[in-house]
Amino acid sequence: MSMTLTEKILARRAGKSAVTAGDSVLVDVDVLMTHDVCGPGTIGVFKREFGEKARVWDAKRVVIIPDHYIFTSDRRSNRNVDILREFVRDQGIPYFYDVIDDPSGKWEFDASRGIELAQYGAKYAGVCHIALPEKGHTRPGEVLVGTDSHTCTAGAFGEFATGIGNTDAAFVMGTGKILLRTPPTMRFRLVGEMQPGVMAKDIILHVIGEIGFDGATYKAMEFGGEGVGPMSIDDRMTVANMGVEAGAKNAIFEADAKTIAFVKARAAEHGTAVPFETVTPDAGANYVYDLTVDLSALEPTVALHPDPGRRKVASACGDIKLDRAYIGSCTGGKTSDFEAFADIVDGKEVRIDTFGVPATPQIVRELKANRRNGRSTWDVLLDAGVRMTENAGCAACLGGPSDTFGRINEPLSCISTTNRNFPGRMGDAGGRIYLASPYTVAASALAGHIVDPRDYLPGVRELEEVGA
Amino acid sequence: MSTVIRGKAYVVGDNIDTDQIIPAQYLALVPTIEEEYRKLGTYALCGLPVEEYPTRLTENEKVPCPYNIIIAGRNFGCGSSREHAPIALGAAGVEIVIAESFARIFFRNCIATGELYPADCPERLCEVFKTGDALEIDLDALTVKRAADGASHALNPLGEVKTVVAAGGLFAYARETGLVPERSAAS
Numbered sequence: 279m280s281m282t283l284t285e286k287i288l289a290r291r292a293g294k295s296a297v298t299a300g301d302s303v304l305v306d307v308d309v310l311m312t313h314d315v316c317g318p319g320t321i322g323v324f325k326r327e328f329g330e331k332a333r334v335w336d337a338k339r340v341v342i343i344p345d346h347y348i349f350t351s352d353r354r355s356n357r358n359v360d361i362l363r364e365f366v367r368d369q370g371i372p373y374f375y376d377v378i379d380d381p382s383g384k385w386e387f388d389a390s391r392g393i394e395l396a397q398y399g400a401k402y403a404g405v406c407h408i409a410l411p412e413k414g415h416t417r418p419g420e421v422l423v424g425t426d427s428h429t430c431t432a433g434a435f436g437e438f439a440t441g442i443g444n445t446d447a448a449f450v451m452g453t454g455k456i457l458l459r460t461p462p463t464m465r466f467r468l469v470g471e472m473q474p475g476v477m478a479k480d481i482i483l484h485v486i487g488e489i490g491f492d493g494a495t496y497k498a499m500e501f502g503g504e505g506v507g508p509m510s511i512d513d514r515m516t517v518a519n520m521g522v523e524a525g526a527k528n529a530i531f532e533a534d535a536k537t538i539a540f541v542k543a544r545a546a547e548h549g550t551a552v553p554f555e556t557v558t559p560d561a562g563a564n565y566v567y568d569l570t571v572d573l574s575a576l577e578p579t580v581a582l583h584p585d586p587g588r589r590k591v592a593s594a595c596g597d598i599k600l601d602r603a604y605i606g607s608c609t610g611g612k613t614s615d616f617e618a619f620a621d622i623v624d625g626k627e628v629r630i631d632t633f634g635v636p637a638t639p640q641i642v643r644e645l646k647a648n649r650r651n652g653r654s655t656w657d658v659l660l661d662a663g664v665r666m667t668e669n670a671g672c673a674a675c676l677g678g679p680s681d682t683f684g685r686i687n688e689p690l691s692c693i694s695t696t697n698r699n700f701p702g703r704m705g706d707a708g709g710r711i712y713l714a715s716p717y718t719v720a721a722s723a724l725a726g727h728i729v730d731p732r733d734y735l736p737g738v739r740e741l742e743e744v745g746a
Numbered sequence: 747m748s749t750v751i752r753g754k755a756y757v758v759g760d761n762i763d764t765d766q767i768i769p770a771q772y773l774a775l776v777p778t779i780e781e782e783y784r785k786l787g788t789y790a791l792c793g794l795p796v797e798e799y800p801t802r803l804t805e806n807e808k809v810p811c812p813y814n815i816i817i818a819g820r821n822f823g824c825g826s827s828r829e830h831a832p833i834a835l836g837a838a839g840v841e842i843v844i845a846e847s848f849a850r851i852f853f854r855n856c857i858a859t860g861e862l863y864p865a866d867c868p869e870r871l872c873e874v875f876k877t878g879d880a881l882e883i884d885l886d887a888l889t890v891k892r893a894a895d896g897a898s899h900a901l902n903p904l905g906e907v908k909t910v911v912a913a914g915g916l917f918a919y920a921r922e923t924g925l926v927p928e929r930s931a932a933s
């Protein structure tokens with residue numbers, strides 16, 4: 279029987295020769311990820327249901343990444359990191375990316391040292407969905423579940439990855455298994471090549487606009503086609519990340535040589551190598567939806583407040599005034615995102631308050647090491663007036679405690695490289711959030727209102743004219 | 747366990763996301779700590795814009811709230827995977843959400859926690875009922891009636907969802923079906 283990529287992975291991990299959409303299956307989990315917001319509750323359910331002395335099913339397969347509410351004086355948030363540490367110590371979990379280096383210490387954010395300078399130890403890894411691949415925990419063909427809806431990001435590596443709640447996660451902790459309904463698959467064929475000024479974020483904002491922001495509810499989104507090959511790993515992650523913004527259970531890319539090289543390199547670097555087997559979709563598999571996306575026809579795109587499906591091309595946004603710009607998160611806080619941002623603001627100055635939060639400490643290091651005309655990308659961003667923090671993490675992407683860096687504490691309009699723009703998402707319930715690519719956010723930060731970044735990208739308009 | 751639910755409705759529109767159900771600044775509360783579970787209930791749906799929803803689900807942080815039934819439009823519970831969302835509603839005293847459709851993770855979390863029934867319906871009931879309406883829901887007959895006029899509206903079949911929620915959630919169900927050992931054997 280022909281199967282989609284998602285069906286094939288679920289069949290393998292359920293120990294069946296075939297599954298089809300709608301089948302309920304008990305699946306073996308390869309990796310369970312949790313963080314500081316949902317980890318303590320998951321641990322609570324695990325102990326309540328399996329007993330105080332219960333052991334996790336496989337300590338090497340539980341990855342714990344505090345990242346959400348870290349750099350805040352909120353006492354409960356600091357305590358939650360301590361709950362994780364204590365559990366990790368009891369269970370002997372090797373992959374715990376603690377905020378501090380002392381395994382018996384307590385985490386306390388020191389506001390008097392300011393929010394910009396790094397306050398973490400050597401192990402801290404930053405935003406879980408970027409840290410997972412960076413540290414070598416994502417592999418093609420596997421099943422990854424996490425207590426975070428954007429766990430779907432790891433679908434970029436050809437694996438089945440989905441977000442679950444605390445109770446489900448506690449069940450996985452104790453049994454290594456999860457009950458899943460096999461989702462029907464929607465196929466997205468990417469063809470053509472993105473034009474200068476267009477980024478991966480524009481692909482997914484376009485797709486969500488096309489199918490609606492509940493258009494993939496309960497379904498798998500499978501991305502394939504010749505347009506995938508040239509996309510970088512970062513680009514694929516950006517697209518997979520926002521699958522859940524269309525309601526998808528998972529989003530998945532076919533793995534190729536680029537994927538495998540990336541995965542092997544990270545595993546070798548961090549000593550996390552585990553054998554894996556790449557899975558490909560069968561010809562003739564059953565798709566409930568099929569859409570060809572011509573990447574060459576895409577334009578810089580914005581999702582208007584208040585949901586990620588409100589698509590509009592940036593050039594048609596008219597005069598939407600902004601108070602603030604934000605670059606960061608698991609969607610738009612990677613090195614390549616900041617580099618794109620810097621391409622636009624290099625040598626210029628932002629006109630509105632602009633905050634930059636790299637997703638991981640590794641990205642902070644890269645931005646400080648990368649050079650443009652002899653200066654680091656980090657300094658270029660600072661000189662352009664971007665407030666950068668070394669304290670990598672989720673920060674204001676989801677609002678968080680009121681002292682969170684970049685949080686919207688008043689009803690402001692903000693353009694952001696993040697993934698959600700529901701009312702109250704970045705803090706104040708009256709805030710208006712516009713989602714866009716790093717290029718579009720950068721250009722809009724220079725202009726003070728939403729603009730098409732192609733007018734700001736050195737060489738782009740000229741090139742187009744020569745080519746025309 | 748009775749499968750008739752009687753009480754007062756709280757009516758909301760489309761796309762009520764998890765940030766509106768329980769805003770992110772309250773996520774540091776750990777649902778398995780009893781006092782923090784109760785606290786979560788006091789904040790349920792407090793992210794709804796006040797202009798649109800002048801009547802609040804909970805007033806003055808009092809739980810249980812006066813409403814045990816939520817009626818919603820499309821895509822209820824979209825957004826994050828936070829289990830705090832169904833838990834906050836459950837802790838506020840909500841027993842069932844009837845919506846035109848649900849976001850996947852929220853739906854699943856309702857079932858896993860056993861906090862409340864997620865029921866979908868073919869009709870747009872959020873335009874039929876008003877906040878404060880007294881309703882009677884029969885989960886066997888799959889009907890929802892307004893006490894005032896007795897008009898009956900259909901619910902879609904709940905299937906396994908009813909069994910698992912009635913059992914008390916994923917773990918209770920898993921014990922009944924032998925997926926995980928009895929509690930005494932586990933500890």
Ligand code: SF4
Pocket residue numbers: 346405406407426428606607608609671672675676696697
């Ligand atoms: S960066 Fe934002 S979307 Fe990503 S995991 Fe953190 S809070 Fe969630």
